[in-house]
Amino acid sequence: MKPLTQFLFTFILAFSAAAETLYNGIEVPTPWPPADRAPTREPMELPYLKNPPAIIPIDVGRQLFVDDFLIEKTDLKRTFHNAEYYPDNPVLSPDKEWESGESQNHPAPTAMPFSDGVWFDPQTQLFKMWYMGGYVKSTCYAESKDGITWTKPELDVVPGTNIVQTHGRDSATVWLDLLDPDPQRRYKLFSYLRPDDNGRYTIYFSSDGKHWGDPVATSGPTGDRCTVFYNPFRKVWVYNIRAYEPGGVGRYRRYHENADVLEAAKWKEGEPVFWVGADTGDYMRDDLKTPCELYNLDCAAYESLLIGLFSIWRGQPQDRAKPNEICIGFSRDGFHWDRPSHTPFIPVSEQYGDWNWGNVQSAGGCCLVVGDKLYFYVSGRKGVQGSPSSGVCSTGLATLRRDGFASMDAIDGEGTLTTRPVKFSGKHLFINADASQGEIRVDILPTIFVGGRLRTDNPMDPIEGFDATSCTPINTNLTRASVTWKSGQDLSSLANTPVQFRFHLKNARLYSFCVTDDPNGASNGYVAAGGPGLTGSQDVAAPR
Structure with missing residues (x-):
């Protein structure tokens, strides 16, 4: 290749890489992921909040108010909401002979996801759960029609049981991949096997999630409590790699990605970059006074962002199971995490005898969309008083209003919220709101740029017909x-034109909004682990 041609080729490649723009207008710089840095407890800086796009595309998903990314100005109050436990937990308990086990010299019968996965399969119209059966003994399978009542079918892998993978194991992830065109790879299992303890993940494919066959690959070196997820916004598989810094941040996460799930597993020692750990907002327990660590992180695409379920380790008492609990985080670029609330999203119980007295952790897939609610399945340990043993390990359910992570509120009063300039191709506006004690109205403003800059004090009247x-x-x-x-106008006349929405609230809460082509409100957003009535990985209009 001639020098000039080589230069132009290199320039074009560099420019195209530097010019990558995400679905929400965020520009992803090179190198990506960001260069490695020393592990730290400092909260992540959020470049997309410091320098948001001048115009934000909103065609993908419901737009949640978990941060100020969408907000130009407001006098509303943001409130974060935590999931609530289902009153009849646990929903899955160890009741089979093969689910027995031992922890710290005490019995520890186990039927719980240790990440693993809980999904809704649109082909069979069933909720499906993969879980640790017996303490670090095997992987089992359960199914449900409603997500509440679970059955353990007798399968042929180990006849008369619901075991689907006989190898001893630690952490695992099961991913129902509805985007893979190869039906033999529809289900993907990533498992840290024991007693081998070879410091790597072993990867399997399956057409039905029950028959896994031989391994197809092993990963690069990793710690035991790792997870894997697919980021559909950037179309990459991400290996979320446990690492440890003695005397420093303790347990934390490193990051490795690739568009191909097997190529993403091919890293060498030192290649994955520092991603995230517990930060200075994670409080120490008064009884342990131990700096927090990030024990685990499960991630999934929900509507227009990634949600992260952060299992926070607060120390190891000698008289109970470790009191890990789940906190929430959000990312709009797939790497930088915003953790605006460090209050436990799904807490551990402080009552001895409860099923979740110890070590509450999340399931792979993160959550399911079930009507107007999100379902979060979690593991819990009953513990043994006076011992760090896990005791009985079972599965519980916590729920949250759909999009209900945060609301913008005008309670006992009035207020407004004006978005940054947004653009869309749809024609129907929908909101998720509780205005049962008041009201919400909306007007739409033209966007004004002066000298190439947005005029933030928009003096314009609303667009005619949309006041x-x-x-x-x-x-x-x-x-x-x-x-x-x-x-009677829809929004089609405003399509692909930058505008600003101004929401007027009176005694009301606003959770999210979206603009869509679907008159029934399908958002085109991602739906984490799916749910009844959803045909794939996105909330799309039903065929007509």
């Missing part, structure tokens, strides 16, 4: 409420 006065007030409590105006 708050003529907006039909929303005075219901719905996760998908249609916003209309007296003119």
Whole structure:
């Protein structure tokens, strides 16, 4: 190749890499992921909040108000909400002979996801759970029609049992991959096997999630409590690698990605970059006074962002199982995490005898969309008083309003929220809001740029026909409420034109909004581990 040609080729490659723009307008710089750095407890800097796009595309998913990415100005109060435990937990308990085991010289019968996975399969219309059966003994399978009542079918892998993988194991991830065109790779299992303890993940494929066959690959070197997830926004597989820094941050996470799931597993010692650990906002328990560590992180795409379930280790008492609990985080670029609330999203119980007195951790896939709720399945350990043993290990359920991680509130009063300039191709506006004690109205403003810069003090009147006065007030409590105006116009005349929404709240909470082509409100967003009525990995309109 001639020098000039080589230069132009290199320049084009560098420019195209540097110019990558995500679905939400965020520009991803090179190198990506960001260069390695020393592990730290400092909270991550968030470049997309410091320098948000001038115009934010919102065609993918419901737009959640978990941070200020979408907000130009507001006098509303943001409230973060935590999941609530299902009252009849646990929903899955160890009751089979092969689910027996031992921890710290005490019995530890086990039926719990140690990440593993809980998914809704649109082909069979069943909830499916993979879990640790017996303490570090095997991988088992259960299924349910409603996500509450679970059965353990007798399978042929080990006849008369629901065991699907006989090898001893530690952490595992099962991923229902609805995007892989090869039906033999529909299910993917990543397992840290024991007693081999070879410091690597072993990878399997399956067409049905029950028959896994021989391994197809092993990963690079890793710690035992690792997970894997697919980031559909950037179309990459991410290996979330446990690492440890003695005398420093303790347990933390390193990051390695590739568009191909097997290529992503091919790293060498020192190649994965520092990703995230517990930070200075993670509080120490008064009884342990131990700096926190990041024990585990499960991730999934939900609507227009990634959610992360951070299992926070707060120390190891000698008289109970470790009191790990789950906190929440959000990412809009797939790497940088915003953790605006360090209050446990799904806490450990402080009551001896409860099923979750110790070590509450998340399941692979993170959550399922079930009607107007999100279902989060978690493991819990009953523990043994006076011992660090896990005791009985079972599975519980916690729920949250759909999109309900955070709300923008005008309680006992009025307020407004004006978005940054956004653009869309849809024509129907929907909001997720509780206005049952008040009302919400919306007007739409033209976006003004002066000298190439957005004029933040928008003096313009609303676009004709889209003012708050003529907006039909929303005075219901719905996760998908249609916003209309007296003119009867939809938003098609505003498509691909930067505008700003201004929400007027009176005694109401606003959780999210979206603009879509679907008159029934399908958002085109991602739905984590799926759910009833959803046909794939995204919330799309039903075929007509």
